Amino acid sequence: MEPITALKAELVPLGNQQTIRAMVTTEHAQGAVTIPAGISVGAAEAKLIDPAQAVQTIHEVIGPVLVGKDCLDQRSIDQALMDLDGTADRSHLGVNALLPVSLAVARAAAAALSRELYEQIAELANTEPRLPETIVVALEGGKHAPSSGLTIQEFSLVGSPATAAQIIDALDAQLRQMGHPSTTGGEGGLVLSGQLTNQAALQLLLDAAIKSGTSQPQLALDVAASHGVIPEAEVRQLVGQFPIAIIEDPLEQENLEQWQAWTKEFGTSRLIAADDLTVGNPRMIKDAVQQGVANCLVVKLNQTATLSELLDLVDLVRVGNWKIVVSHRGLETDDAFITDLAVGIGAEYLKAGSLRRPERKAKYDRLAAIRIHLQQGTTTGSTVAPQAPSQPPSNPMTSPPDGDSRTSSEEPSVADSPVGQ
Numbered sequence: 414m415e416p417i418t419a420l421k422a423e424l425v426p427l428g429n430q431q432t433i434r435a436m437v438t439t440e441h442a443q444g445a446v447t448i449p450a451g452i453s454v455g456a457a458e459a460k461l462i463d464p465a466q467a468v469q470t471i472h473e474v475i476g477p478v479l480v481g482k483d484c485l486d487q488r489s490i491d492q493a494l495m496d497l498d499g500t501a502d503r504s505h506l507g508v509n510a511l512l513p514v515s516l517a518v519a520r521a522a523a524a525a526l527s528r529e530l531y532e533q534i535a536e537l538a539n540t541e542p543r544l545p546e547t548i549v550v551a552l553e554g555g556k557h558a559p560s561s562g563l564t565i566q567e568f569s570l571v572g573s574p575a576t577a578a579q580i581i582d583a584l585d586a587q588l589r590q591m592g593h594p595s596t597t598g599g600e601g602g603l604v605l606s607g608q609l610t611n612q613a614a615l616q617l618l619l620d621a622a623i624k625s626g627t628s629q630p631q632l633a634l635d636v637a638a639s640h641g642v643i644p645e646a647e648v649r650q651l652v653g654q655f656p657i658a659i660i661e662d663p664l665e666q667e668n669l670e671q672w673q674a675w676t677k678e679f680g681t682s683r684l685i686a687a688d689d690l691t692v693g694n695p696r697m698i699k700d701a702v703q704q705g706v707a708n709c710l711v712v713k714l715n716q717t718a719t720l721s722e723l724l725d726l727v728d729l730v731r732v733g734n735w736k737i738v739v740s741h742r743g744l745e746t747d748d749a750f751i752t753d754l755a756v757g758i759g760a761e762y763l764k765a766g767s768l769r770r771p772e773r774k775a776k777y778d779r780l781a782a783i784r785i786h787l788q789q790g791t792t793t794g795s796t797v798a799p800q801a802p803s804q805p806p807s808n809p810m811t812s813p814p815d816g817d818s819r820t821s822s823e824e825p826s827v828a829d830s831p832v833g834q
């Protein structure tokens with residue numbers, strides 16, 4: 414028993430908005446979490462309330478109920494949060510009041526038990542920790558970077574952040590040479606100056622990879638099809654032409670039959686990842702698994718209101734043998750909770766932007782620290798052994814990542830085998 418003695422919240426700047434930081438204090442420990450925010454928010458996502466009101470709600474509504482409760486009992490705390498809200502879309506108290514509290518409880522519990530956060534999450538999830546492969550955003554478009562002229566939201570490299578950084582630098586130099594200088598986007602990817610098509614951008618990214626010594630990189634796209642106008646034929650052509658291992662939201666969320674057809678056609682060799690399609694909603698995810706409309710779940714903060722709900726989603730998709738990408742949001746903070754989450758739930762992938770932005774780098778730095786922790790065998794909650802660096806899989810469906818997520822200080826490596834059919 415580790416009773417909660419205080420719950421505090423404050424507003425923290427986030428881009429030109431504000432977000433919420435919640436801090437849970439117990440008899441022996443403290444845990445604070447700051448939540449991010451989305452830019453391309455899914456239509457059916459859990460509801461946010463005004464940030465100032467969320468802070469007030471935490472102090473006046475949530476605090477009085479949680480103080481005195483056992484911080485180690487995440488399930489019953491999360492149930493209390495759900496009961497207080499009482500709505501399916503979290504519109505009463507707001508996901509931005511509920512989630513930072515739930516996550517801060519987990520961080521405080523880890524501190525009280527003198528364990529790492531990922532160990533605490535792994536124990537709650539009853540899962541073996543795993544070092545995820547990293548998905549590094551190289552180019553930004555869509556709603557995240559409308560000025561780029563690109564209709565796809567994220568063009569990413571699957572592999573180590575250090576290698577991706579070299580490729581991004583090479584692409585940056587190439588664009589300058591071509592007279593199309595780029596800027597750095599909010600996620601640390603490059604933002605083009607509007608003259609290139611999606612196809613040309615992908616070709617330049619591949620060329621930059623080859624120039625910097627990576628002959629056959631694996632790519633990932635977040636098409637975010639519900640947030641723009643991207644013909645299915647165009648996405649299909651890109652998938653046929655480039656080594657794209659992971660395709661997030663390739664189709665609009667209404668087109669379930671097309672999703673199903675895509676998963677049948679491409680799902681044995683590629684990941685068809687559902688983000689806006691399922692928006693962290695348990696009922697939608699259950700249906701999606703049953704109907705086989707995707708084979709990979711994107712997990713983002715703010716889509717679920719508590720950690721327990723999020724862990725339940727993992728169980729739901731594992732039944733269907735889906736893979737998991739834990740993803741950053743469009744607007745991020747220095748908080749690296751998602752890295753511990755990815756390791757703790759045994760996610761195959763972590764998508765967190767590029768090293769060019771400090772709040773994204775923080776996620777990869779945390780992954781490097783966890784790697785060392787695992788290598789030192791200091792883990793208390795896991796039997797997962799650190800693994801020697803090896804090549805990422807050529808087929809993301811049949812070969813789960815093996816923990817080869819080296820970071821900036823480590824030997825560079827990106828996949829050297831394309832995603833083959």
Ligand code: PEP
Nearest residue numbers: 451452453454741742743
């Ligand atoms: C995404 O769609 O994967 C993403 C990072 O976008 P946002 O956080 O803006 O919803």
Ligand code: MG
Nearest residue numbers: 635637661688
């Ligand atoms: Mg997405």
